[in-house]
Amino acid sequence: MTTATLKDHRELGRELDLFSFHEYAPGAIFWHPKGWIIYRTLQEFLRNITASQGYQEISTPVLIKSKIFEKSGHWKHFRENMFNFEVENETYSLKPMNCPESALVFGSKTRSYNDLPIRFSEYGILHRNELTGVLGGAFRVRQFTIDDAHIFARQDQIQEEINNLLKLVIEVYKSLGFNPKFYLSTKPDKAMGDAKTWKEAESDLEKSLKETKVKYDIKPKDGAFYGPKIDIHIDDSQGRDWQLATIQLDFQQPESMGISYVDKNGKNERPVMIHRGLTGSLERFIGILVEHFQGSFPVWLSPVQVTVLPLSDKFINYAQKVRKALEPIARVEVDERNETLQAKIRDASMQKIPYLLVVGGREEEAEKVATRTREGKDLGQLTLNEFKMKIQQDIDKKS
Ligand SMILES: [Zn+2]
Incomplete structure (x- = not known):
């Protein structure tokens, strides 16, 4: 197939009656019945695969007081990318990510070392404030849903959890016909927490990559502000590279959100938080699939x-x-x-x-x-x- 005959997802979305975009909601998708079938089928596939791996699904509010993001640390690093406004003299935000709220669910009762790891998955609707000028179809949107999950684990469980996540990523991508590529993204200049913790977290991730025997490259200074991550990329049918999945190791948010579990000796300990998405934004992922298959879905x-x-x-x-x-x-x-x-x-x-x-x-x-x-x-x-x-x-x- 030559590049000239390739269609972009907006054109295919119209021809196949999958979705549309309207000036009333820049950066958001109106799903039509056929597109929504694809969305739900993909979601069901992800739900089944994660349920079999011991995840429990939760759902948390979209509209929430901004002070939760002050507490988590997002406000300082991420505020300009959020929708914030006044309601009854208090500042509220549309959540840009599910992490702090997921920590609230974890912290809603006493957790024992025996209960860990706890794996919460969530398909929360997220909003990020992108300028209308940079919005483009399903690839740059203001409203989207990530196939998100947060794993709360003890230090001694990190390795096994990361190893399992790498295997899960490989399994999911194999069933979709993609060959994932792995990158280790290290400490950025704008980072929270001390250098020693960062080094440990980076070496935990690296060890898992080695144990799982996957090939990987380093992306220097490309980690999240709260921790290093493994980024997973794929090549589509047109040879384009896309970053989709991430696995992030975070020692900062458990601290800032003040969550803990009770250890063997009855002492309060901080869990570690692992953030992960397999497909990333479902909207973007479906946009990629539409172009990858040029509408001829499996x-x-x-x-x-x-x-x-x-x-x-x-x-x-x-x-x-x-x-x-x-x-x-x-x-x-x-x-x-x-x-x-x-x-x-x-x-x-x-x-x-x-x-x-x-x-x-x-x-x-x-x-x-x-x-x-x-x-x-x-x-x-x-x-x-x-x-x-x-x-x-x-x-x-x-x-
Ligand atoms: Zn998260």
Whole structure:
């Protein structure tokens, strides 16, 4: 594919009816039904994978008093990127990140060393104040959602948690068909905390990268203000590099937020906080996927997975019967329009629907479907059960 024929996600989003942007909400996405299916399918995939790893999902307020960010340290370093305003003589913010609120949930009761690690995941709606001039489609937005999580752990649990996170990142990216690249981002000039703690945190991360045997490079001075991080990048189908996931090790916020657990000897100890996102902003990630696949999503992510095309009105009943049979496992439509078969095939291919099932007299009699792909490949006549097995396999394998 040449660069000239490549479309950007805004154009594809319009053609495929996934989402739109409106002047009333610069930097925010209006999700249409088909785009929202992609969003929810991706979210469900992430939810399932993290639930199996012992995460518990929480949800915290979007509108919150700014003083929580003064306490966490964000106010000093991040205030100009936040939306802040007065409500009843007090300053409130739209949260730009979930970390301090997640610490409040951790601190809401006494935690024992036995309870750790505690892994809270959150799909919180975040706002960051970007100038309208730099906003661009799904890539630079003011409102977005991160597949966020905060792990509260003891010092002796850090290594295992980071190792597991690296494995999780590799697993998630492999199932999406990407090959992740790893970077260790070290202490920036504008940083909180003492040099010794930073060194320790950096070496903890480096040790995990070595133990997991992944190749990595260093990004000097690119850490968060509260701790070093591992950044994970991918290359898309057009050779562009994107930073998506991060794993951040933080000794500062537990201190500033004043959270603790009770150790073996009944003494209060600070947990360490690990921040992590696998895809980063879901909005941006979907924008990247739209361009990466140029709208031809793998079957499991396709908003419509199958379209049934009756040869004429006479076969609408059978087409509906096929739809009903497939509905429990796939997202199916019937094209009942009074159009030629060629026109229906052309439209379904333009909508990038993975499977087109043509049904007429022969198919109805044999309880079969004439199966073709969006690329125009003829898979011949399959029984309904054969087709069911085929599409189920695609969905399970995320192909
Ligand atoms: Zn965080």
